[in-house]
Amino acid sequence: MATRFISGRSDVARSVDKQPAASARDAAPGPIALLQTMMNIRRFEEKAAEMYARGKIKGFLHLYIGQEAVATGAIAALRGDDYIVTHYREHGHALARGLEPGRVMAELFGKSTGVTGGRGGSMHLFDISKSFFGGYAIVAGHMPLACGLALAEQYKGTNRIVANFIGDGSVNEGEFHEALNLASVWKLPVIFICENNLYGMGTAMRRVSALVEIYKRAEAYGIDAEQVDGMDVIAMHAAVSRLAAKVRTGEGPAFLEAICFRFRGHSMADAELYRTKGEVEHWRKLDPITQLSQQLIAEKTIKKTDLAAMQARSDTLVADATTFAEDSPNPPLDSLMRHVYQEPADA
Ligand SMILES: Cc1ncc(C[n+]2csc(CCOP(=O)(O)OP(=O)(O)O)c2C)c(N)n1
Numbered sequence: 324m325a326t327r328f329i330s331g332r333s334d335v336a337r338s339v340d341k342q343p344a345a346s347a348r349d350a351a352p353g354p355i356a357l358l359q360t361m362m363n364i365r366r367f368e369e370k371a372a373e374m375y376a377r378g379k380i381k382g383f384l385h386l387y388i389g390q391e392a393v394a395t396g397a398i399a400a401l402r403g404d405d406y407i408v409t410h411y412r413e414h415g416h417a418l419a420r421g422l423e424p425g426r427v428m429a430e431l432f433g434k435s436t437g438v439t440g441g442r443g444g445s446m447h448l449f450d451i452s453k454s455f456f457g458g459y460a461i462v463a464g465h466m467p468l469a470c471g472l473a474l475a476e477q478y479k480g481t482n483r484i485v486a487n488f489i490g491d492g493s494v495n496e497g498e499f500h501e502a503l504n505l506a507s508v509w510k511l512p513v514i515f516i517c518e519n520n521l522y523g524m525g526t527a528m529r530r531v532s533a534l535v536e537i538y539k540r541a542e543a544y545g546i547d548a549e550q551v552d553g554m555d556v557i558a559m560h561a562a563v564s565r566l567a568a569k570v571r572t573g574e575g576p577a578f579l580e581a582i583c584f585r586f587r588g589h590s591m592a593d594a595e596l597y598r599t600k601g602e603v604e605h606w607r608k609l610d611p612i613t614q615l616s617q618q619l620i621a622e623k624t625i626k627k628t629d630l631a632a633m634q635a636r637s638d639t640l641v642a643d644a645t646t647f648a649e650d651s652p653n654p655p656l657d658s659l660m661r662h663v664y665q666e667p668a669d670a
């Protein structure tokens with residue numbers, strides 16, 4: 324049954340009617356694995372912020388801190404060969420899919436060992452071997468690409484599906500409507516996961532959208548759509564498990580609106596004048612990592628010492644990834660023009 328919020332406002336967003344935890348608990352991976360993944364992503368990004376401040380990472384860096392439950396829960400509910408096509412705030416999605424952390428950090432550093440050879444940077448992570456098809460900087464521009472991949476799988480008769488992560492900023496773009504319409508008409512095997520963190524850069528959703536309940540837009544195209552608490556990794560996992568199973572049967576697309584919040588600014592340079600400290604504090608109390616940690620301790624699933632050991636694992640993973648990135652070479656200068664134009668056949 325669909326789960327509904329009334330609006331994207333932070334005070335009502337918590338009224339989510341959560342899926343029964345037990346159904347999610349029965350599915351692999353368990354909550355401890357989900358917690359570890361979220362901790363790894365959090366630590367990775369804290370380190371990335373530090374490296375940016377030290378001038379090791381240049382250009383854009385959009386942190387996912389606060390939203391870890393969305394990618395972690397969703398991607399754990401997919402098959403390893405299901406495609407992921409995502410927006411530019413995608414470090415968490417890449418790590419949750421199992422991209423090598425050292426190669427992801429090296430990409431942020433612009434090193435040749437990066438997942439796109441140091442040419443894409445933070446917004447263009449890509450790894451075909453993991454069915455991870457980007458990392459796109461153009462808001463909503465990746466939605467038709469996700470539909471294209473889904474169409475190819477439908478044509479080939481596989482039961483592989485596409486998970487297309489988008490932000491709330493996508494929903495007033497033409498591609499959003501074109502993609503949803505065609506996905507519905509052609510019954511494409513794609514699940515759209517909209518991370519509604521209530522803001523697109525410095526603009527609140529309610530200031531630019533006549534309809535703030537994003538899932539209703541998908542319903543207008545005849546797509547089964549629902550909302551979920553994006554700060555709750557168990558609820559995310561349950562919702563995507565259920566929707567992915569449905570999409571896989573060939574019934575057509577699904578749409579999930581995950582209500583969430585980014586704790587940091589839009590990018591590294593953001594004075595955050597568009598939101599109050601109180602609003603950020605409110606959401607920080609809903610930190611997905613703290614919530615699940617406290618729940619597992621209260622249930623005696625883990626002890627505080629286990630939590631410390633898990634944190635130590637994240638620290639080591641990220642320290643090793645950072646050393647790998649620092650020690651890696653820059654792309655050679657004579658490779659500058661590679662991948663710009665098609666290479667001549669005899670090159
Ligand atoms: C087509 C297009 N228009 C404008 C921009 C500039 N831009 C970069 S990020 C962004 C906001 C996107 O917000 P949202 O989709 O909610 O993602 P979030 O940053 O909240 O994760 C905009 C407008 C862009 N990248 N692409």
Ligand SMILES: [Mg+2]
Nearest residue numbers: 490491522523
């Ligand atoms: Mg947003």
